[in-house]
Amino acid sequence: xxxxxxxxxxxFFPHLAHGHLIPMIDMARLFARQxxxxxxIVTTQLNASPFFQTIENERKSGFQIDIQVIKFPxxxxxxxxxxxxxxxxxxxxxxxxxLKALSLLRQPLERVVRECRPDCLVADQSFPWVTxxxxxxxxxxxAFPPTSNFAMCVFNSLYRNQPRQYVTSDYExxxxxxxxxxxxxxxxxxxxxxxxxxxxxxKKFMDEALESDVNCYGVVMNSFKELxxxxxxxxxxxxGRKTWNIGPLSLCNKDKKDKLQRGNEASIDVNDCLTWLDSxxxxxxxxVCFGTSCWFSAAQLNEIAKGLxxxxxxxxxxxxxxxxxxxxxxxxxxFEERVKGKGLIIRGWAPQVLILEHExxxxxxxxxxxxxxxxxxxxxxxxxxxxxxNEQFYNEKLVTEVLRVxxxxxxxxxxxxxxxxxxxxxxxxxAMAVRKLMEGEEAEERRERAGKxxxxxxRAVEGGSSECDLKDLLDGLRSVTVRKKYDNFxxx
Numbered sequence: 403x404x405x406x407x408x409x410x411x412x413x414f415f416p417h418l419a420h421g422h423l424i425p426m427i428d429m430a431r432l433f434a435r436q437x438x439x440x441x442x443i444v445t446t447q448l449n450a451s452p453f454f455q456t457i458e459n460e461r462k463s464g465f466q467i468d469i470q471v472i473k474f475p476x477x478x479x480x481x482x483x484x485x486x487x488x489x490x491x492x493x494x495x496x497x498x499x500x501l502k503a504l505s506l507l508r509q510p511l512e513r514v515v516r517e518c519r520p521d522c523l524v525a526d527q528s529f530p531w532v533t534x535x536x537x538x539x540x541x542x543x544x545a546f547p548p549t550s551n552f553a554m555c556v557f558n559s560l561y562r563n564q565p566r567q568y569v570t571s572d573y574e575x576x577x578x579x580x581x582x583x584x585x586x587x588x589x590x591x592x593x594x595x596x597x598x599x600x601x602x603x604x605k606k607f608m609d610e611a612l613e614s615d616v617n618c619y620g621v622v623m624n625s626f627k628e629l630x631x632x633x634x635x636x637x638x639x640x641x642g643r644k645t646w647n648i649g650p651l652s653l654c655n656k657d658k659k660d661k662l663q664r665g666n667e668a669s670i671d672v673n674d675c676l677t678w679l680d681s682x683x684x685x686x687x688x689x690v691c692f693g694t695s696c697w698f699s700a701a702q703l704n705e706i707a708k709g710l711x712x713x714x715x716x717x718x719x720x721x722x723x724x725x726x727x728x729x730x731x732x733x734x735x736x737f738e739e740r741v742k743g744k745g746l747i748i749r750g751w752a753p754q755v756l757i758l759e760h761e762x763x764x765x766x767x768x769x770x771x772x773x774x775x776x777x778x779x780x781x782x783x784x785x786x787x788x789x790x791x792n793e794q795f796y797n798e799k800l801v802t803e804v805l806r807v808x809x810x811x812x813x814x815x816x817x818x819x820x821x822x823x824x825x826x827x828x829x830x831x832x833a834m835a836v837r838k839l840m841e842g843e844e845a846e847e848r849r850e851r852a853g854k855x856x857x858x859x860x861r862a863v864e865g866g867s868s869e870c871d872l873k874d875l876l877d878g879l880r881s882v883t884v885r886k887k888y889d890n891f892x893x894x
Contacts, residue, residue: 409440417526419488428651440466446474448486472510479503489694530614542619551633553796582632591795620644626862646871669750685764691720703732709832770794782856
């Protein structure tokens with residue numbers, strides 16, 4: 403495969419969390435597949451290891467892509483060896499120490515940038531200090547917030563305008579000001595930074611993060627224009643961000659091997675899983691998964707089990723191994739025997755994309771992390787929304803009120819990602835939401851809307867808006883590179 407002798411070299415620096423790593427690895431692969439582009443991913447050993455085979459497969463296909471491993475500063479941050487990812491369970495103190503460790507990655511990243519001399523540095527929005535590093539070294543920095551334009555617009559409005567100060571309690575509704583749709587929320591659905599729970603150091607971090615987005619070269623989004631056109635426009639013109647929407651990034655995984663290896667090794671024989679799905683009618687199976695960083699009590703898992711059984715629907719339920727503990731504490735007695743043939747439990751990591759794209763899957767009960775939300779949209783699957791933390795309550799509003807492809811289970815209390823969620827959703831509410839999503843005329847209409855979004859997503863990456871935004875971004879970076887060489891050397 404012919405290559406430009408001087409490719410556009412782009413460095414990728416993901417946050418150390420599965421929900422951030424997976425889309426950025428996909429992005430690095432997508433960039434490397436473009437003519438004359440080279441990608442290098444910078445991360446730590448334990449976070450790199452699940453992706454080594456995927457990157458090797460890309461290299462064997464003739465693409466220029468690599469992983470540069472840097473050391474994680476365990477000792478300096480006071481952490482035990484092995485804690486390199488936020489998906490591991492931490493005490494509150496370990497969470498604070500982990501954030502300290504992330505700040506200590508500045509020097510090793512700067513060293514890699516000096517050695518590699520890339521033409522661009524794509525870094526997770528969680529690292530606002532990267533903008534200063536990039537500016538000091540004369541490298542354009544792209545910020546990557548792994549969420550929706552909608553969520554970014556809502557958060558910015560709430561952070562800047564503080565409408566919660568005009569209501570008398572955390573349960574009194576208020577309207578999110580200055581955004582394209584009328585969206586009503588309550589204080590209980592907001593993260594700590596919007597509920598007067600930030601110390602001065604964390605508030606400074608938030609201000610720096612928002613300022614960093616404005617001062618960097620631009621923002622790259624895992625979304626597509628047709629999904630949220632008013633908010634793509636709002637983010638660009640009203641908030642003043644230079645953005646490129648190049649998603650859905652999951653669609654860079656073309657074959658079964660790509661989809662199977664994405665993120666981690668599956669905890670179930672994939673052929674067994676797909677054979678089970680093949681035995682089901684189209685749109686008859688509910689997929690249940692709450693991501694890698696959500697903490698449920700045994701009591702809540704027990705209610706989910708009872709709700710799934712009461713709904714009468716076929717289901718695949720993914721339960722994190724760390725949540726399982728003793729089976730008798732979270733599963734009703736005799737549950738698996740009673741749902742045999744109707745329910746499949748996966749303990750650990752699931753091949754999510756392979757499951758969602760199967761025609762038997764007609765619904766997804768999700769925590770509304772953006773990866774899961776966008777993947778559900780990408781494969782035309784309507785959702786039961788069960789937000790827990792981060793920006794997930796904003797994504798719920800997008801899914802249920804703007805796109806109208808979701809049914810809310812009724813959670814109204816934001817919870818820190820490091821804490822076990824205390825709000826107990828009862829089996830009756832779960833069963834009701836499942837039946838509403840999967841059965842009846844409204845369910846068919848919702849599924850039809852989801853199917854249209856699926857087609858939009860594919861068109862966006864196959865010659866449409868996302869492919870155009872990617873080309874525009876790369877052309878702009880090449881222009882910057884040419885100007886920099888001209889400024890430095892007087893000619894090309």
